[in-house]
Amino acid sequence: MSTIDTNFQQTGESIRLLARSGKFHTPTITSAPGFVQANLIVLPSRLAPDFRQFCARNSVPCPLLAETPIGIFDRLKSHIPGLTGQQIAGDLDLRSDFPRYMIYDNGRLTKSHVANIEREWTGDHVGFLIGCSFSFDAALTKAGLPPAHTLWGRNVPMYRTRVPLCPAGVFKNSTYIVSMRPYRRKDIEKVRDITRPYLITHGEPIDWGWDAVERLGISNIATPEYGDAPVAPDGTELVQGFGEGDETLEPVFFGCGVTPQEAIQRAGLEGRVFAHAPGHMIVLDIKDSDITRDN
């Protein structure tokens, strides 16, 4: 009997079922490679129209993949042309299929990294799934450009920026959150080309280079607001001055689905809101090839 590569057998559904049963509670960085992952926002129904508009106006950080009918946690309405909610994720429970959750009350984080939100979900909540940049990490790896954090079993570093989002109704005073992957200067155009078709999972980088740290208003590259501290591809601390000329290692910044969690805090929304714990995503039934789009 041949040996079984359990990692190879992972599917979106298998990860969801493990999370649902409480057996999976870590970041999903390398889970079920090639399957699309997603961020979560769950809102009281009266806030849903403004949030939908907020996503439409800020589609790079907040690409809306699907939402639930009011109060429903096991069925999706698709926002991806050509795909149904059932195709995006069939066997589904948004209350427990993420490895970890965050709970916000009146815009403030009140519970962090809880296992599920089964008791908290009410008949008035609407769930939204938002694209995640993990979706193109497999494509980068396949092209010989694995993101440094994936080589060392770390969560991706995520930073608060000063770049404003377009307001929509109650969602105002928000700024981009970005994820970061370091690359050599000579590889950055290739990274842009590979990630460009992933339009609904943040797409190509929004900025790059050491100059971008100041341009985006990131306070300290060594201390991200979410995720793990950044490392170079060799596992050492990421610092400026590694390599020369085209070999210079530079930070590359992407839109990040943690952005709406910040937006919820900035808006100081009344009521109870749920989200996933950053890096702890839901894994869907669709694959990267289902969502990439050439123009």
Place this chain on the structure above:
Amino acid sequence: MSTIDTNFQQTGESIRLLARSGKFHTPTITSAPGFVQANLIVLPSRLAPDFRQFCARNSVPCPLLAETPIGIFDRLKSHIPGLTGQQIAGDLDLRSDFPRYMIYDNGRLTKSHVANIEREWTGDHVGFLIGCSFSFDAALTKAGLPPAHTLWGRNVPMYRTRVPLCPAGVFKNSTYIVSMRPYRRKDIEKVRDITRPYLITHGEPIDWGWDAVERLGISNIATPEYGDAPVAPDGTELVQGFGEGDETLEPVFFGCGVTPQEAIQRAGLEGRVFAHAPGHMIVLDIKDSDITRDN
């Protein structure tokens, strides 16, 4: 015989035909109220995929309404769900239906405010129509909140900002251009509500208040980069300190379809690109009610 209000009889088509025959060459601020107006970008076909992506990633300043097949100037392919190109504008000639045009060579403005681009258009050009904020000026006026510039027959003031756009292929290093309409502080939420449904013509403001001038990186409110200098509703110069408390007159900034013209210059594109002269729009056959969208 009753008198005829010629202004009332204006339609999108009548303005297009006047422009086409060389009889109309002014800004279209108050032309055919209620009919949707649009900005123009015409690119060599090899740049079209990147531009389409650029619009998708920056849909507030660059909402893509329609484009032409390669080399075609009299037929549109619609990007508005539920509307055909023929419905958007039937009798059409993108080479002459705008009152005035700009010509860029290799990313530099080489001709300004020309009457038409009939001789310049080639079999390789693709035309793009982008939403225009003039579309909601009629709705604001109807609600008793006429934009100040419309009261005094002036072009809307437009400003360069430091707020970065999301890059897409060759389109990088760009920032938002914004149009500005001053309103009393107490009316700003009403202005946001009225403009919010106009998602594909820039929608609600991106920022507001005197603090926003610095936040957006606008160098001087008195000297816009495009259009006319701003005026208060009473026709006097717009300055800080007009009114008190809720009556304070404040600048309100909207996404602006001149943004892609700046993007073309920033990208330093090789080849010949055409655009409309800022404020000198094409007027379409569709009306505002055809494009507003409630969430």
